[in-house]
Amino acid sequence: MATDLAVQPAPGLFTAFRHRDFRLLVAGQTFSTLGDLFFAVALPFLVLRSGGGVGELSLTLTVMGAARLASTPIGGMVTDRLSPRTAMIVSDVARAVILVALAWLGSAGQIPLAPLLTVAALLGVFEGVYLPAYRAITPSVLPKEELQKGNSVGEASYTVAAIAGPFCAGFAVAWFSVSAVILLDAATFVISAITVAAMRRVVAVPEEEEEQGDGAGFWAFFRRSALMRVVLLMTGMVAITATGTIAVALPLLAESRFSDGAQGYGIFLGVHSIGMLAGALGAGALAGSKRRGYISLALLTGHALALISLPQLVDTPVAMFAVISVLGLVDGALGILVMTLLQQIAPPGVLGRVMAAFSVVGVGSYPLAVAIAGVVVSQWGVGPMFLFGGVGLLFVAAFGLTQRPVRSI
Numbered sequence: 001m002a003t004d005l006a007v008q009p010a011p012g013l014f015t016a017f018r019h020r021d022f023r024l025l026v027a028g029q030t031f032s033t034l035g036d037l038f039f040a041v042a043l044p045f046l047v048l049r050s051g052g053g054v055g056e057l058s059l060t061l062t063v064m065g066a067a068r069l070a071s072t073p074i075g076g077m078v079t080d081r082l083s084p085r086t087a088m089i090v091s092d093v094a095r096a097v098i099l100v101a102l103a104w105l106g107s108a109g110q111i112p113l114a115p116l117l118t119v120a121a122l123l124g125v126f127e128g129v130y131l132p133a134y135r136a137i138t139p140s141v142l143p144k145e146e147l148q149k150g151n152s153v154g155e156a157s158y159t160v161a162a163i164a165g166p167f168c169a170g171f172a173v174a175w176f177s178v179s180a181v182i183l184l185d186a187a188t189f190v191i192s193a194i195t196v197a198a199m200r201r202v203v204a205v206p207e208e209e210e211e212q213g214d215g216a217g218f219w220a221f222f223r224r225s226a227l228m229r230v231v232l233l234m235t236g237m238v239a240i241t242a243t244g245t246i247a248v249a250l251p252l253l254a255e256s257r258f259s260d261g262a263q264g265y266g267i268f269l270g271v272h273s274i275g276m277l278a279g280a281l282g283a284g285a286l287a288g289s290k291r292r293g294y295i296s297l298a299l300l301t302g303h304a305l306a307l308i309s310l311p312q313l314v315d316t317p318v319a320m321f322a323v324i325s326v327l328g329l330v331d332g333a334l335g336i337l338v339m340t341l342l343q344q345i346a347p348p349g350v351l352g353r354v355m356a357a358f359s360v361v362g363v364g365s366y367p368l369a370v371a372i373a374g375v376v377v378s379q380w381g382v383g384p385m386f387l388f389g390g391v392g393l394l395f396v397a398a399f400g401l402t403q404r405p406v407r408s409i
Contacts, residue, residue, distance in 0.1 A: 016150035021141040021199040028195030035188025037165025042181040051110040067124025075129035076356025084137035091130035092193035099186035103179040135355035148340040152284025227405035239365035241392025244373030249385040275328020283336035293409040300397040303330040308390035311383040
């Protein structure tokens, strides 16, 4: 089949932008990411200004998160049964319609709790359907040898949108109504749906791999792929050790270091995001490396040492910011390396469910990670939590080093 995928890959980090479908994908998802940040800023104000309190806001976010987690496996099955493209379009259109309804409810005044929770649940469901499709679509528009570079520059673009999003959303909420900002988010979903619909499916799934599109296919791959099992296990272990530290201990460290803890935490997150941007681009430069397993383990070790050292640098702001940027760099690079690896080893017929499993492990570990971090901080303080997180990551790296599938990639 003569397509643009037949072109030999050219050197350079931005090789993937030679492909029309990839350009459309990145453009649409960058707008969508920007809209997500608009919604993240607008939703709390919508709830609070319509008569709700902290309890209603917390319940709304909980319902949305639970619905997203529960529907992600369904999203993987829908992605494999139909296609990532179809699942993304349906999810984008559905969320646009739901957000228009939410904006209308908000403009009418106080929103009753029941409709608010219904909207939150529906948004969570369609986001759960979208996640595995979004992570599974890139292999259908890029050849395998360009996947890592494509994931790298795509994620870098989304990170830039994530950095700019809160600032733009804050000004938008101040200048316009909250409902208008939610409508802007709905518009970004429409843009995303249009760009994905304009894409052409350029990689066909061989018939023998299409036959793996049922549940037996996924579990057969799971049983025979020791590498996938190890990657999922290590992903959960990293989430439990490092994610809880960042989510719970880092804001407390900012509170102890700065007179305005919220402002300090915001600076921390900004520096971390800049590090993630550099890490995502750096992962693209590693495309073609024959030592990705050892590189990933070295990154984990660096992350661990950075976590352990951070509380010791509380009186040296420049050093603190440098270490936090390293944490972001490692997070950005590892995210690209792991996602690309799963995209390359999974048969196309089960890729949606593989990405769903990856998402569920990462997201599902978060409540446990935060709970553990809360217990450690309340019993022993912030410093020991960073030590716990760092030692935990060192254990994960050591465990990975004992696994032949990790050493061989």
